[in-house]
Amino acid sequence: MPTSSRKGTHSSPAAVTTVGLRKSYGDKTVLDGIDLRIPAGSVFALLGPNGAGKTTVVKILSTLITADGGQAQVAGHDVGASPDKVRAAIGVTGQFSAVDGLITGEENMLLMADLHHLPKAEGRRVTAELLERFDLTDAAKKPAHTYSGGMKRRLDIAMTLVGNPRIIFLDEPTTGLDPRSRHTMWGIIRELVSDGVTVFLTTQYLEEADELADRIAVLSNGRIAAEGTADELKRQIPGGHIRLRFSDPAVYRAAADTLHETTRDDDALALRIPSDGGQRELRSLLDWLDSAGIEADELTVHTPDLNDVFFALTGSTVPNQANEPNQPHEPSRPNNFKETAR
Numbered sequence: 260m261p262t263s264s265r266k267g268t269h270s271s272p273a274a275v276t277t278v279g280l281r282k283s284y285g286d287k288t289v290l291d292g293i294d295l296r297i298p299a300g301s302v303f304a305l306l307g308p309n310g311a312g313k314t315t316v317v318k319i320l321s322t323l324i325t326a327d328g329g330q331a332q333v334a335g336h337d338v339g340a341s342p343d344k345v346r347a348a349i350g351v352t353g354q355f356s357a358v359d360g361l362i363t364g365e366e367n368m369l370l371m372a373d374l375h376h377l378p379k380a381e382g383r384r385v386t387a388e389l390l391e392r393f394d395l396t397d398a399a400k401k402p403a404h405t406y407s408g409g410m411k412r413r414l415d416i417a418m419t420l421v422g423n424p425r426i427i428f429l430d431e432p433t434t435g436l437d438p439r440s441r442h443t444m445w446g447i448i449r450e451l452v453s454d455g456v457t458v459f460l461t462t463q464y465l466e467e468a469d470e471l472a473d474r475i476a477v478l479s480n481g482r483i484a485a486e487g488t489a490d491e492l493k494r495q496i497p498g499g500h501i502r503l504r505f506s507d508p509a510v511y512r513a514a515a516d517t518l519h520e521t522t523r524d525d526d527a528l529a530l531r532i533p534s535d536g537g538q539r540e541l542r543s544l545l546d547w548l549d550s551a552g553i554e555a556d557e558l559t560v561h562t563p564d565l566n567d568v569f570f571a572l573t574g575s576t577v578p579n580q581a582n583e584p585n586q587p588h589e590p591s592r593p594n595n596f597k598e599t600a601r
């Protein structure tokens with residue numbers, strides 16, 4: 260489920276827009292014309308294989324590096340012309356963490372409050388509140404290098420929030436975290452969005468994009484290969500089908516003989532019929548089954564999952580899966596379907 264179901268429609272003002280964004284390193288073109296529009300208050304996920312250019316996009320939008328061509332606006336300001344205004348409106352966490360391991364979590368937070376010119380008392384109040392919110396109060400007086408990976412990420416986000424940014428860039432926020440810490444981080448991201456913050460997320464975890472993002476863009480060969488909601492992306496590629504399962508072998512055989520263009524699974528007594536999963540196709544199949552006197556014990560609609568989408572669009576191996584953070588990359592399986600029981 261996307262994080263912000265009501266927000267982030269195309270009618271909302273844009274938090275981030277890019278037109279024809281380009282970046283090369285030497286003769287290597289990393290971004291070859293990137294167009295994006297991210298509505299305020301939504302979660303946007305940029306997906307792509309290793310080295311696709313996700314961090315490069317984040318670095319350009321957060322003014323850490325400049326683009327070679329194209330335009331980008333963040334919070335209504337041009338990143339090239341008004342980098343200070345962009346910086347004042349955004350927070351960035353991720354691969355280039357601001358956490359100083361030698362000082363305590365609390366000291367890191369107070370330092371950040373100083374950087375934002377908060378009065379001392381206000382800085383202490385905000386620090387205490389954010390440490391509490393991110394479950395870091397007990398560890399507040401310990402040096403940050405003693406924190407676990409999940410605690411460091413939480414501290415990093417807490418430090419970003421000191422400046423009350425309206426747009427947050429999270430560059431691979433859960434890479435390397437265990438499943439529990441990852442779910443905690445997802446909860447934090449959902450909370451940010453419910454406060455009206457726009458989240459720009461890069462991730463290699465398809466499940467993460469599926470869980471959190473209102474819209475997803477897949478970056479491949481320097482371009483946006485596809486952009487849309489998770490469901491829209493899944494509908495773009497073939498592979499959907501309806502599965503009928505029978506408990507009576509005789510009924511199964513009769514159905515298999517009657518229905519054409521099906522794939523049989525004799526062991527499971529199941530038939531697979533290609534389908535886009537749409538209501539019209541489902542209705543006509545149900546009508547047809549009725550008229551043929553065939554009654555299945557179970558009917559399920561299967562849509563392709565983001566693994567299939569990613570593989571189809573990038574021709575790349577599937578990135579790590581969210582529940583298996585340290586697994587080596589595996590090739591996608593063409594029949595890896597997400598199942599929606601009816």
Ligand SMILES: Nc1ncnc2c1ncn2[C@@H]1O[C@H](COP(=O)(O)OP(=O)(O)OP(=O)(O)O)[C@@H](O)[C@H]1O
Binds near residue numbers: 309310313
């Ligand atoms: N400063 C640099 N000099 C030269 N090449 C660079 C530089 N920064 C990035 N690149 C190259 O640009 C490409 C895109 O890198 P980037 O870090 O944006 O990819 P990514 O999608 O974030 O990858 P990952 O998922 O591995 O973090 C890579 O081929 C990388 O080697």
